[in-house]
Amino acid sequence: MLAYSIRRIFEAVIVMLTVALLAFILFRFVGDPVNQMVGQDTTLEDRERLREELGLNDPVPIQFARFVSNAMQLEFGMSYQVKQPVTRLIAERFPATFELSIAASLFALLLGIPMGVYTGIHRDSWISKTFLSLSLVGISLPTFLIGILLIYIFAVILGWLPSFGRGTVTNIGGWRTGLLSASGWKAIILPAITLGLFQMTLVTRLVRSQMMEVLRTDYIKFARARGLTSRAINFGHALKNTLIPVITIIGLQLGAIIAFAIITETVFQWPGMGLLFIQSVQNADIPVMSAYLMLVAFLFVTINFIVDLLYVWIDPRIRILSRET
Amino acid sequence: MTQPSTPAVRTRWQRIAESDLLFSFRRSPIVVIAGTLTAIFLLMALFAPLIAPHNPYDLKSLSLLDSNLPPAWAKDGDPRFLLGTDDQGRDILSTILYGLRASLLISILAVTLALTLGVSLGLLSGYIGGTLDAIIMRIADVQLTFPAILTALLIDGIASTLLKSRISENSELIILVIAIGLSYWVQYARTVRSVTLVEKNKEYVQAARLIGLSKIAIMFKHVLPNVMSPVLVLATINLALAIITEATLSFLGVGLPPTEPSLGTMIQIGNKYLFSGSWWMVAFPGITLALLVLAVNLLGDWLRDALNPRLR
Numbered sequence: 183m184l185a186y187s188i189r190r191i192f193e194a195v196i197v198m199l200t201v202a203l204l205a206f207i208l209f210r211f212v213g214d215p216v217n218q219m220v221g222q223d224t225t226l227e228d229r230e231r232l233r234e235e236l237g238l239n240d241p242v243p244i245q246f247a248r249f250v251s252n253a254m255q256l257e258f259g260m261s262y263q264v265k266q267p268v269t270r271l272i273a274e275r276f277p278a279t280f281e282l283s284i285a286a287s288l289f290a291l292l293l294g295i296p297m298g299v300y301t302g303i304h305r306d307s308w309i310s311k312t313f314l315s316l317s318l319v320g321i322s323l324p325t326f327l328i329g330i331l332l333i334y335i336f337a338v339i340l341g342w343l344p345s346f347g348r349g350t351v352t353n354i355g356g357w358r359t360g361l362l363s364a365s366g367w368k369a370i371i372l373p374a375i376t377l378g379l380f381q382m383t384l385v386t387r388l389v390r391s392q393m394m395e396v397l398r399t400d401y402i403k404f405a406r407a408r409g410l411t412s413r414a415i416n417f418g419h420a421l422k423n424t425l426i427p428v429i430t431i432i433g434l435q436l437g438a439i440i441a442f443a444i445i446t447e448t449v450f451q452w453p454g455m456g457l458l459f460i461q462s463v464q465n466a467d468i469p470v471m472s473a474y475l476m477l478v479a480f481l482f483v484t485i486n487f488i489v490d491l492l493y494v495w496i497d498p499r500i501r502i503l504s505r506e507t
Numbered sequence: 508m509t510q511p512s513t514p515a516v517r518t519r520w521q522r523i524a525e526s527d528l529l530f531s532f533r534r535s536p537i538v539v540i541a542g543t544l545t546a547i548f549l550l551m552a553l554f555a556p557l558i559a560p561h562n563p564y565d566l567k568s569l570s571l572l573d574s575n576l577p578p579a580w581a582k583d584g585d586p587r588f589l590l591g592t593d594d595q596g597r598d599i600l601s602t603i604l605y606g607l608r609a610s611l612l613i614s615i616l617a618v619t620l621a622l623t624l625g626v627s628l629g630l631l632s633g634y635i636g637g638t639l640d641a642i643i644m645r646i647a648d649v650q651l652t653f654p655a656i657l658t659a660l661l662i663d664g665i666a667s668t669l670l671k672s673r674i675s676e677n678s679e680l681i682i683l684v685i686a687i688g689l690s691y692w693v694q695y696a697r698t699v700r701s702v703t704l705v706e707k708n709k710e711y712v713q714a715a716r717l718i719g720l721s722k723i724a725i726m727f728k729h730v731l732p733n734v735m736s737p738v739l740v741l742a743t744i745n746l747a748l749a750i751i752t753e754a755t756l757s758f759l760g761v762g763l764p765p766t767e768p769s770l771g772t773m774i775q776i777g778n779k780y781l782f783s784g785s786w787w788m789v790a791f792p793g794i795t796l797a798l799l800v801l802a803v804n805l806l807g808d809w810l811r812d813a814l815n816p817r818l819r
Contacts, residue, residue, distance in 0.1 A: 200649050208665060322801040324751045326758045327793050330778055334789075338782060345782075441654040448759055449778075463664035463761055471664055482652050 190490055194483045199250070201479040205472035206249045209259075210242075258473035263465045268473045272455060277357050278348060279454035282446070283439045285370050286378035287432065294382040295428070298389025299421055302397070317383035325442055329376040329449035336372060344369050346451035377446040381435050388431055392424035426493070433489035437482040531813045541805035548799050552608040559601035564767060578787050591787040593776060599791050602768055607795060609769040613683050614749035620688030621749075622742055625695025626734075630726045632696060633703025644700070647693045658690040659752050663761050679763050687752050691745055695738060702734040736814045744807035747800050754796055770796045 233239055240248075252258070258268040301310040320328070337345035348369050351358045359366070396402065397420055405415045444456030451457070455474060462470035532538055551558065578591040578599075590599040632643040650658060663686040667679075706712060707730065715725045756762040757771030758778075765772055770792045777788030 196645075197649055197652060200645075319797075319801065322747075322804050323797050324754055324758075324800070326755060327774065327797060330774065330781065330789055330793070334781055334786065338784075437652075438654050441657040444657070444660070445755060445759065459660070460759055460761070463660055466664065466668040468668070471661070475661065478657065479652065486652070 186494065187491065190487055194487055197483055198479060201476060202250050202253060203246065205253075205475050206246050208475075209249070209468055209472045210238075210245065253476055258476075259469045261462075261467055261470050263462070263467040263470070268469045271458060271470065272473060272477060274358070275453060275455045275458050277359060278452060279440065279443050279447070279456060281359065282370065282373055282377060282443055282452060282454060283436065285374035286381065286439055286443075286446075287436065289374050289378035290381035290385050290435075291432065294385025295389055295421075297382075298386040298424075299393055299416065301386065302390040302393025303416060305394070313386070317386065320383055321380060325376060325380070325445045326449050328379055329372070329446060332372050332376060333449070343372050345372070348453060373446050373450045373452050376449065377439060377443060380442070381432070381439065384431065384435065385428060388428055389421075389424055392427060393420055396420045396423050430489055430493055433485055433492070436485050437478075440478060440481060528813055532809070535809065537805060538809040541802040541809070544798060544802040545806055548607060548795075548802070549611065551604055552611045555604040555608045559598075559604045561598040561601040563597040563602040563605055577785075590791050591785075593773070593788050594780060599773075599787060602773060603770070603792055603795055606768050606770045606773050606792060607799070609680070609763060609767065610750060610753055610771070610796075610799075613680060613687070613753045613763075613769070614746055616684045617687035617749045617753070618691070618742055618746050620684060621691040621745065622695055622738065624688065625692035626699050626731070626738060628692065629696035629699025630703055630730060630734075633700035634707055634722065634726050634730065640700075643696065647696055650690075650693050655690040655748070656752060656755060659686045659756060660759070660761065662686040662689050663756060667761070679767075683753060683756060683762055686756070687749050690752070691748065694741055694745070698737050698741060699734050702737065703730055706730050706733050740807065740811045740814055743803065743810050747803040747807060750796070750800055750803065770799075 238245070256269050260266065261268050261271055264271070297313060301313060304310055323331075333345045336343045344365070348366055351366065352363065402415060402419060405419050410418075440456075443452075443454060444459055446452065447454045447456035448460055455477075458470060459474045461467070462474065532542065556562070590603070592598055593602065628643050632640045663682055666682045666685055703726075712725060712729060715729050720729075753762060753769060754771030754774070757769045758775045760775060763769045763772050765776060768776065773792040774789055774796070777785065777790075777792065780788050
């Protein structure tokens with residue numbers, strides 16, 4: 183287990199360094215940082231002084247080392263566009279994306295698992311068939327179209343839910359949460375459904391196929407022979423054994439959720455990191471782009487690492503296998 | 508004496524008509540519908556300038572007096588504009604036809620780029636191996652950590668910073684093709700590499716090596732034809748993904764400009780007018796996009812099953 187963890191950490195560090203190199207190249211060579219920071223009327227001497235101060239005349243490997251050490255101290259420079267520290271911009275926006283991603287994952291799990299269990303047990307009922315064909319149509323629709331459709335139905339026609347923003351936001355020690363007000367709860371419903379819909383269909387199909395597989399096994403037949411209620415069999419025995427792959431997939435999908443939050447945040451004007459990233463791409467705001475890239479890579483790598491460890495911890499078969507190799 | 512077993516010489520068309528592939532295509536009505544729909548969309552895109560009642564790129568023909576008109580059958584509709592007009596007075600039907608052309612052109616070019624790059628790298632990686640293999644696969648691993656849409660956005664951001672000042676004509680189109688193409692090469696490379704690893708130890712490759720063919724000739728002339736069928740399936744499924752990615756990028760405002768709209772750009776424009784009740788600006792391009800993606804997806808699923816020998 184320890185050797186396995188160390189190997190995985192080593193791999194994760196390599197990935198992070200590669201991404202850091204990419205972000206550094208982006209920052210240093212795509213567009214001139216000095217030109218972006220100063221105005222038209224800055225003299226050549228002033229530019230040169232700024233260049234020296236920023237260390238842009240040092241050898242490139244030293245610059246890269248400085249970039250990495252700055253990044254580890256969460257220091258990513260100033261945004262070209264809004265002239266504020268990038269770290270502060272991202273920190274302000276992080277809670278919004280975090281709350282949205284968690285809400286979307288919960289939606290996917292709380293609806294996906296029961297639907298998967300149901301469609302796995304009652305394979306031929308019309309509810310299962312309708313649901314499965316609807317989910318095929320659902321995954322063919324791009325995320326932003328689903329968002330627009332939901333806005334049109336629930337905000338424009340029915341007028342039940344707001345179509346943009348986070349509602350009333352409360353500040354708790356720097357963490358701006360929307361979950362303490364009724365308007366905040368109302369505002370998160372549509373974005374969370376939009377973001378979680380794809381994951382929900384994924385969880386449903388996964389749980390369904392796992393359930394169908396597990397229900398065929400001998401220990402389920404034995405449990406039936408012992409005369410256990412079908413409720414105890416389905417939930418106590420079958421569902422429990424389907425959850426290992428579900429945990430893995432949801433863990434890995436958390437990364438996808440963060441990435442797709444970019445689209446959902448744009449549709450709903452949700453003031454999160456994704457919206458910040460899109461604005462930085464539109465304005466060629468390189469420091470924000472490279473910081474976002476590093477942050478997302480870090481989140482992905484950390485999530486992958488935790489999921490791998492969880493997997494080994496939950497399933498003893500893998501633990502034995504990895505010890506042998 | 509029995510009949511000699513030489514089969515009658517058949518023309519190419521007969522062979523296609525009798526193939527398993529066409530048989531399995533005709534057997535499923537859904538697949539036939541999806542295929543027909545895809546063909547119609549392709550033809551509509553190809554002949555857009557001939558079919559379209561108006562030319563949405565011709566700024567002189569636009570009149571702001573015609574803007575925001577609902578579809579022809581609705582109240583206040585204008586019979587000249589069957590599906591209504593957008594905020595600049597462009598005919599929605601014509602813009603959809605031209606937009607479909609742009610979307611399909613970009614997606615097909617992007618898939619071609621991804622395929623060429625991925626297949627070449629996969630062949631090199633699998634056939635030559637060693638350090639080259641390690642480097643290519645490491646890059647692939649790192650790229651796989653990120654979802655494709657994020658990679659595409661990032662490449663788009665970098666490319667437009669680098670290129671925008673140099674090329675003006677069609678630069679957005681080229682940037683989109685590069686961004687989408689570079690985000691989807693990994694799957695091809697991985698698939699081709701794994702098949703190449705199996706193929707390179709087979710006798711025909713050894714024979715080719717013995718008669719002294721060059722590595723490049725063996726890879727591209729002898730190994731390549733044998734790895735093409737999984738690549739074809741991947742390409743079809745990828746086409747649907749590329750269409751979605753292009754539409755998403757355009758919707759996010761980093762794709763094609765509003766003057767030369769693709770389906771995604773049209774939906775982005777229409778989205779601004781949703782609250783004023785102009786539903787047709789979003790609905791028609793949206794339906795077109797959804798139908799196109801659904802049809803291509805269904806075709807991809809069918810092709811995967813039909814070309815998979817294990818499922819036959």
